[in-house]
Amino acid sequence: MTETPLSAAPPRAGLQMRACVLREPGRPPAVESVLLEPPGPGEVLVRVAAAGVCHSDVHLADGRLGDGRWPIVLGHEGAGVVAALGEGVTGVREGDHVVFCLVASCGVCEACRSGRRTLCGPAGAEGVAGNVRTGTRRLHAQDGSALQHGFTIACFAEHAVVSADSVIPIPREVPMWQSALLGCGVITGFGAVSHAAGVRIGERVAVVGCGGVGMQVIAAARLAGAGTIVAVDRRPEKLEHALRRGATHAVDASAGDAAAEVAALTGGGVDHAFEVVGAAPTMRLAWDALRPGGTAVVVGLAPQGVEVSLPAIEFLSEKSIVGSYYGSGDPVAALPGLVELVRSGRLELADMVSHLIELDGVAEAMDRLRRGEGDRSVIVIDPELAGATAGGTP
Numbered sequence: 228m229t230e231t232p233l234s235a236a237p238p239r240a241g242l243q244m245r246a247c248v249l250r251e252p253g254r255p256p257a258v259e260s261v262l263l264e265p266p267g268p269g270e271v272l273v274r275v276a277a278a279g280v281c282h283s284d285v286h287l288a289d290g291r292l293g294d295g296r297w298p299i300v301l302g303h304e305g306a307g308v309v310a311a312l313g314e315g316v317t318g319v320r321e322g323d324h325v326v327f328c329l330v331a332s333c334g335v336c337e338a339c340r341s342g343r344r345t346l347c348g349p350a351g352a353e354g355v356a357g358n359v360r361t362g363t364r365r366l367h368a369q370d371g372s373a374l375q376h377g378f379t380i381a382c383f384a385e386h387a388v389v390s391a392d393s394v395i396p397i398p399r400e401v402p403m404w405q406s407a408l409l410g411c412g413v414i415t416g417f418g419a420v421s422h423a424a425g426v427r428i429g430e431r432v433a434v435v436g437c438g439g440v441g442m443q444v445i446a447a448a449r450l451a452g453a454g455t456i457v458a459v460d461r462r463p464e465k466l467e468h469a470l471r472r473g474a475t476h477a478v479d480a481s482a483g484d485a486a487a488e489v490a491a492l493t494g495g496g497v498d499h500a501f502e503v504v505g506a507a508p509t510m511r512l513a514w515d516a517l518r519p520g521g522t523a524v525v526v527g528l529a530p531q532g533v534e535v536s537l538p539a540i541e542f543l544s545e546k547s548i549v550g551s552y553y554g555s556g557d558p559v560a561a562l563p564g565l566v567e568l569v570r571s572g573r574l575e576l577a578d579m580v581s582h583l584i585e586l587d588g589v590a591e592a593m594d595r596l597r598r599g600e601g602d603r604s605v606i607v608i609d610p611e612l613a614g615a616t617a618g619g620t621p
């Protein structure tokens with residue numbers, strides 16, 4: 228299904244634009260002038276308004292998601308306006324406001340047909356290969372060499388060509404510097420609570436890791452009616468923020484036995500413990516915080532090679548541990564409900580954004596993520612569309 232050879236194909240007439248390119252791991256990504264081909268069959272051109280810098284971008288840039296994934300235009304969480312349609316595209320129109328969906332599914336593989344669209348095999352393979360979900364590459368450096376598309380999206384750029392099923396239309400009322408967060412952090416956190424865990428009214432929940440996604444897990448657990456929500460993190464400012472977003476208790480993981488503290492606060496452990504870090508010690512912490520019969524849900528993206536060990540005797544108490552990827556459901560079906568929560572004011576997104584930055588601020592934003600500082604950095608690529616301007620704190 229590859230229409231354009233992946234090697235140094237001379238690009239068709241396209242547009243010149245600025246994009247944030249990672250040349251190799253360990254070297255900071257930098258803004259370059261690149262060429263973007265027009266959308267092919269089944270693809271759309273999106274003028275990018277705003278994009279969020281996510282920890283997965285950092286993992287990719289640090290080489291922890293595997294070799295050979297560069298040079299690449301980074302970015303997978305964002306929002307924009309459809310600027311042109313490729314051949315045969317239905318379902319979106321020019322001028323639609325959209326958010327990017329980084330797990331666009333093929334619709335025909337076994338996982339898609341069984342309703343587990345986030346496990347779509349063909350779509351996952353295109354993502355790892357650095358292609359658009361349609362199997363092509365539309366990005367070229369000035370010397371004509373092809374550039375990879377970050378997570379099938381590549382939205383740290385003025386424009387993006389993506390598969391038509393990689394965009395989900397949203398109403399215009401939600402400002403795009405906020406809706407940019409919907410397509411990764413929000414969908415991941417809310418789906419983990421509603422699909423992977425199925426949190427019910429009155430249940431006890433712990434959230435280990437209060438970064439961008441962890442905060443969405445807390446908000447989702449509150450809206451699901453959880454009775455007790457224990458936030459666990461090492462940084463006091465994150466714990467304070469978690470309490471403002473609906474956590475009922477906070478446990479400082481930098482000192483003492485955090486799992487024992489969770490157990491003491493909840494009369495013997497929680498029904499659901501969400502791990503939102505992606506590291507072995509925090510997965511073990513989530514397991515240890517469970518009461519008998521409880522389930523640990525691993526949401527955090529662990530780098531390749533990480534292994535976790537568990538005390539097997541505790542399977543006798545019917546504890547379980549499951550993974551959750553990108554909300555464990557059908558993102559296209561889930562998104563309208565999440566947008567409605569934002570539009571009606573029941574889900575606050577503005578307070579998740581700590582920095583509004585320019586495209587050339589990505590490297591610095593990634594360093595903040597590595598240090599665990601601040602919340603989301605959102606790149607304002609088109610201030611008018613985004614409804615915000617870059618520069619400091621919103």
Ligand SMILES: [Zn+2]
Pocket residue numbers: 281282283284303304411412
């Ligand atoms: Zn992400």
Ligand SMILES: [Zn+2]
Pocket residue numbers: 332333334335336337338339340346347348349350
């Ligand atoms: Zn599929």
